[in-house]
Structure formats: structure tokens, C-alpha cells
Amino acid sequence: MNKYQHTLEKLENNTAKRSIALVIEGALIGVLAGLTAVLYRYCLTYAESGLYAVLNFIRGNAGVTALWFAALILMGCIVAKIVKWEPMAAGSGIPQVSGEVRGYLDQSFWRVILAKFTGGTLSIFGGLSLGREGPSIQLGAMVAKSYSRLRNYDKTTEIGLLSCGAGAGLAAAFNAPLAGIMFVLEEIHHTFDRTMLVAGLIATVCADFVAKIFFGQSAIFSFTTSTLALRYYWLLALLGILLGLAGAGYNFVMLKMQAFFHRLKKIPKEIRIAFVFVISGILGLTLPQVLAGGHSMIALLEHGKPELSMICILLVVKFLFSAVSFGCGAPGGIFFPLLILGAYIGAIFGNLSIHTLSLPNDLLPQFIVISMAGLFAGIVRAPITGIVLITEMTGNMHRMLDIAVVSSIAYIIANLLGSKPIYTSLLENILNKQTELEIKESAEKVLVTYVIPFDSPVCHKKICQIDWQKNTLVASIERDGHTITPKGDTEILPGDLLMVLIGRQYYAADYAAYEKLING
Template sequence: MRKKEKSTFRKIEHHRTETFFLIVRGLEVGVVAGLVSALYRFLLSKAESANHAVLTAIAGKPLYIALFLAALAGIGYLVSQLVRWQPLSSSSGIPQITGEIRGHLDAPWWQVLLAKIAGGTLSILSGLSLGREGPSIQLGGMAAKGIAKVTKADKTTQLRMISCGGGAGLAAAFNAPLAGMMFTLEEIHKTLDGNILCMGIVSTITADYISKLFFGQNTVFHYTTADIPLKSYWILLLLGIVLGLAGVGYNALMLLGQKWIGKIKAPVRMMLVFVCSGVLGLFVPQLLGGGHTMVTLLLQEHPTIKILILLLLGKFLFSLLSFASGAPGGIFFPLLILGTYLGAIYAEAAIAWFGLAPELWQELVVVSMAGFFAAIVRAPMTGIILVFEMTGNLDSLLPLAVVSLTSYTLADLLGSTPIYTALLENLLRPEDKAAARRNRPGEKVLKTYVLPLGSALDGKCIKDIDWGRHCLIVSIERGDTAVTPKGDTTLHAGDTLVVMVSQRRFARDNDRLEALIDPKS
């Protein structure tokens, strides 16, 4: 008992003087997450090239085509067994990391790394319409968890490292360190935590540097944009509305597709989707993979609006099938590609109907990526920063903000659940939550909460709030001042609360505290 008390006291004291410690941990996380994500990116690049080479070689040869489709069925079965061995390696990986951070999951890091890398590579080798970005976030988080386990980090540090590892994985996948950091705060944590910010900046920059050592410093997309006249910004508002509606429809259909296709047994489901990929590859190879081919087609050949619509529908349906199969791979990059095609279709219509200057069509294509992302993921700041870093064009910042905030607001008003929130709810089964709680030791965890404007706790004394039996307010950070919490201490909007909870009850207490602080509750 005394040993536990000393450990708890050291944890509280360590919290007060840990900036250097956070920087060191950030470097560790950035290195391992960057290396793992770079490896995954390299393997997927080779796998996509191999798929293209095979499709070219077997074209017009019925016997080879039959053998190819049979091989795809076999690969589909193999991937289903990998997912069966480690279920948390399936699909995107972002909900799994969020569940880990919130205390609902406790994934075996090395199994997830092996299954995700192998399964994701085989899926792209087979041509499935899946992205590398969601898996890179999970791989970065699990690599960070591995380092935390090896170095015997306490649970608080481990959770921070997993969070920052996820952001570092995204930074390495997109060459976008700021977006990786923002995604960690806006989507995974949904709050501004100074400790996460400190460690995360170091880890994402480090991972981005490592990625650029291997893949160069070029941006992901190479668009030529022009300034939209201020008098034409109503066209951007209308685009935001279109993207908001499209995002709501995307979320609903993806979740419905996952529900219905998920009723088919996993081996059969994956074998069918993998064979379907082979058939599509023989006729419409542009639909395969994450979507880089579709971007090249859009920029170099400028397809007609009819072709744009057909490719948009085809990419959406195949992405739905690929994701609903449960194969390792994400929807992050494919949804950005869908956003570009929605923008291209809208641009063609705006040029024909509204007299928009033809040279502005690429500007609408660029901002549509961020707007569609904001409506689906409900993380507008991440979308704005991500597209800026992917294109390297700061001139589009205002149009990006207008379109993203419009689509975000409309999706929120329509009550659409953010896609990764909905996927996390589908992922968490009662038996998984119970098993995670049973497997946790009785260690204490420090969790940071920022008191927002409009919270019911604003202006209340600590003693007047029901925190629960297992929560202890360790400190209150008010600006640059650390306030020692007492019963009669009054809380104010903007306060950063550092709360100690039991690891065994972390998921339950964390959910309750978030609901307590939330202004909407």
C-alpha cells in the first residue's frame, strides 16, 4: 500500500517538471513511428506497382486471367485469417487508436503491427480501394506503444505516446506534420492538451523528417490554383453545402454497407471482394488502389463530366466494398479522391451555369478535398491544414476555410455522426470492454481536460461537483499559473484540469468526465 502511495506521489511531482521528458519521448515516438510508417508506405508503393504490372501482363490472356483471379481468392482467404488472428488489425485503424486512448481497448502491439503490415500490403497488391493513412496512424500508435512497453513507461506516458505515435504516422504518410498534430488533438483527443501538443510537435516533425529522407520533399499533390474573386465566394458557400450533403450521404451509406456486407462470413466476404478487384482491374484499373491514378487522370486528361461522374460512383462503390470487407486499409485517402472528383464535377457545372472562369476549376478541386473531409470526419482544422500541406499552397487558405466550415456546419446540423466515432461504436463490443477492464492493473493514470466556454462546471466550486469516488483533481493550470485544487477553488472556462483516475476504471471514468465537462450535456 505504501509503495502505491509513493508511486502516486512521484507521478504527481513528475507532472510538474516534465517538458524535457516529453521532448525526449517525442523523439523516440517520432523515430519508431516514422520508420514503421515509411516501411509501410514503401511496401504499399511496390505492391501497387506489382498489381499494375500483373494486370498489364495478363491482359487478353484468358488462362492467365483465370489463374490471377484464383490467386486473388487465395490472397483474400489469407488476409481473412490474418484478421481472424488479430481482429484489431482490420479496416482503418483510427477507431482502434481512439478506443485505445479512451481506455476501451488494449491491443497487443506487435500482433497488430505484423497483421496490419502484412494484410495491408496484400490488400493493395490485390488492388483494393483502400488508403495507407488510417493504417499508418494505427501503426505509428502501436509502434509507440511498443517503445512504451519496452522502456516500462507508466500508463499516462504510454497513452500520450500512443496518441503522438498516431499523429506521427499520419505525418509520415502525407508529409504533413502539422496535420498529424492537429488530427491528434481534434479527432483523437478532441481537446487541447499542452503535454500532447509538446510531445506531438516533436514526434510529428521527426516522423516527417524520416519520411522525407526516404521519399523526398515533394508534396503529395501538384495542383496549379488561382485566386477566386471575392465577389464569387457565394460559389464556395454553395460548394460547401453540396459537400456537406454528400458527406452525410457518404457516412450513412458506408455504415449501412458495413452492416449488410458484414453479415457475410469473413473468408467468403474477403474472397469475393478480392476477386471483384481483379475483375475491375481488367476493365477500369483507375479504380484500384488509394486513388493516385485517378488524380493523374484528372489533371492530365481533364475528363468530361460524364466520365467524372462514372469514375466518382465507381470509386465510391468499390471503396465501400473494400472497406466493408474488413481487409486492413483505410478510407482516408479514397475519401479525399472522392472530394476532388466532386469538386471537379461542381467546377464544370459552375463554369457552364454560373460563368466561373475556367482557370479556377483546380481551385475548386483542391478546396473540395478539405470540405468533404470536414463533413465526413468532422475535423475541419485538420482538413484545412492537411490540404494546405499536401498542395504546398497557402493562397487557398481562405477558400479552404469557407468551404470546410460550411460543409462541417451543415453535416453537424443534419445530425450526422462523424465516421470514425460511428466506426468506434461499431467496433466496441461489450465483451471486449469487459476483457479490457479485467486485463488492466491498478495503476493510476493522469488525464488532462480543458474546461470549455459554456460548460456547466464554469463558476462552480470543486466541492460542489460530483467527480465520482475514483477521481482526484491533481492540479489546475490557469494560463501560466498552477493552481492548487481545494474544495472551495472555483473553476473557470479555459482551466486545464489534471485528473488522476484508476487505470482499471479509466474508460468508464473518462467517458463520465467528458460528459460532465461537455457544454452540450
């Protein structure tokens, strides 16, 4: 371990300084990522407004309609060229950030930012059923990476800043700072690091403040919910089961659709994506509500009273078109569209429950809101993020128990069905399509933290009894507010925070090995 001695001494001297610097720079990253996400949000808002303006203009005019379809084909070809130029800009962006944090990917920040802005804006203007939230997370992370490279920071600091930027991007996209940091910890890091929690929270709060300057302080959703009597809580259990099944089904269809488009690789990507743009054009003339992110569908539930048959039609078409839009590889996320699907499942379930059990009509928004969180938990498998996200997006804390019940059940059902979290599966697909990342030999070490769960296979084992990777060193253990210098006979306990030094060259493989070792 002599080769690590200098690094370990430096670590002990600089850990406190690093934590303070990360917190301070987290605020700066929050502002920069927030401004980037705000600009992206503006681009997509104007693109969606322009889309519906065009659809209103061409209605009933065959000649202009033909020109619009020609424009859609052209936009599809341009988006395909953009994705071929920068493949990491395809899709959501969340798996790419997760892969970057784990050392599997090394994205070109300026290419991703440029491609995501142009490709994402064109995709929404073309009507594809994609969201802004995943791209905002990726853009925030890439802004943080550009700052890290500008300052020539080490990999450990860069990972911390990437996480701050990712959380800030989500916070600015949804006006949800707590959900931003929870998503980073729960979905990207899969661990609760105190320093990351504080730095990320500051970044997300700053990003949310920036977004509120431009978009105001009102909640994203304006549903007025009522209280569901406790004697009807069995309905929440049924709804949770339904959403767990729907979440597993959603993941299955999304991955199959992505695989289907991949099997068509002999057909030029320009034709594949342009074909989806043409489908968008047809839907724009027949069922325009399902286009783009789905804001018009939410507005219909918030301010209108659509018939149950129309709700069912919109749900099915939105689901299928979202699968096609995402499967073709265009830049854009699934975050907001899946919330729309959850809302419509809740609307159907609520309508049936109200009419069958003679419940008050004002309970319908309650079912809509909690179903968004439930489907999110079933698909993404991040229930805490879902609970916090929907609470922040509605500005209503009173429904947290209902949301938690449905989200927990949906999470359990999806797990029992063996459905993997969607972003985990998407990252695996990305890694399967690319060659192994080559990393130059380097003496640099990366500091990684792991929280030991109560059921971890390494619990109550001594350091010397664990099969550690040869290129790593357990640098310190934080326990009950105290820092322990580990020795061979040091016992690992539940709740310990392990700080592990990993050689930069072996970071990706060792990171994955330790996640499996610690979490089982």
C-alpha cells in the same frame, strides 16, 4: 483522499520531468514511427505498381486472366485468415487507436504490426480501394506502445507516447506534420493539452523529416490553383452545403455496408473477403482507375482533362467500391479514398460552375483542392485538421480562406443532419462486438488532462458542486500560466486545464464519464 496523497505528491514532483521526458522521447518515437510508416508506404507503393503491372500483362490473355482471378481468391482468403487471427488489424486503425487512448482496448502491438503490414499490402495488391493513412496512424501508435512496454512505463506516459506515434504515422504518410498533431488533438484526444501539443509536434516533425529523406520534399498534390474573385464566394457556400450532405451520406453508406457484411457472418469470412477481391478483378479489366488508394485518379485530374461524364462514372464507382472494400473488414483505411471522392465532387462542381458562369478554366483545380478539405470535414468532423492537411499536401497557403469557408459550412451541415463523425461510429461498432476489457486490480493512477470549453456545464461551478467519480481526484488546475491546487470552493473557469487522476482499473469508464460531464 488519503490513498491518493502519495500519488499526488509524486505527481507534483515529477510533472515537469515527465513533460520534458515526453518531449525528448517524442522525437525518438517520431523517428521510429516515421521509419515504420515509410516502410509501409513503400510496401503499398510497390504493391500498387505490381497490381497495374499484372493488369497490363494479363490484358487480352484469357488463360493468364483466369490465373489472376485464382490468385485474387487466394489473397482474399489469406487476408481473411489474417483478420481472424488479429481482429484489431481490420479496417482503418484510427478507431482502434482512439479506443486504446480511452482505455477501451488493449491491442497486441506485435500482432497488429505484423497483421497490418501483410494484410494491408495484400489488400492493395489485390486492388481493394483502401488507403495507407489510417493504418500508418495505427502502426505508429503500436510502435510507440512497444517502446512503452519495453521501458515498462506507466499508463499515463504510454498514452502520451501512443499519441506521438499516431501523429507521426500520419505525418509520414502524408508529409504533413502539422496535420499529424492536429489530428491527434482534434480527433483522438478531443482536447488541446500543451505538453501533448509540443511533444506531438516534435514527433510529427521528426517523422516528416524521415519521410522526406526517402520520398523527397515535393508536395503530395501538384495542383496549381488560381484566385476565386470575392463576388463568386457564394459558390463556396453552395459547395460547402453539397459536401456536408455528401459527408453525411458517405458516413451512412459506409456504416450500412459494414453492418451488411456483419449480417453475413454465417458465410465464412474467407468467402466474403474473397468475393470483394473478385469484384476488384472485374474492375481491373473494366475500370482500373478506381483500384487501390486512388493515385491514378488524382493523376488523371492533375495531368489530364477527363470528360465530365467520365468524372461522374469514376466518382460513383470509386465510392461504391470503397464502401464494399472497407465494409468487408480488410486491413486498410478510408482517409485517402475520401480525399479522392472530394476531389471528384469538386471537379464536377467546378466544371458545372465554369461552364454555367463562364469562369476561367484555371479555377478548376481550386474547386478540386477545397472540396477535398470540405468532404473531410463533413465525414471526419475535424475541420481544422482538414484545412491544415490539404494546405500541407498542396504546399499552397494562399487558398486557406477558401478552404476554411467550405470546411466550416460542410462541418455545420453534417452536424445539423445528425451524422456522427465516422471514426466515432466505427469505434462504437468495434466496442459493440467485443466483450468488456478485463483489467487487473492495480494501485496505478492515470493522469488525464481536460480543457474546459467556454460552454461547458461545469463552468463557474465549484469543485464541491460537481459530481466527480469516486475513483478520481482533481490533482491540479492550470490557469493563465499558474498551477492551482484545487479545494472544494475552487471555481472552474473557461480555459482551465484540469489534471485529473483516475484509477487504472476504472480508467475507461471514468474517462468517458468526464468527457460527457465537461463537454456536455
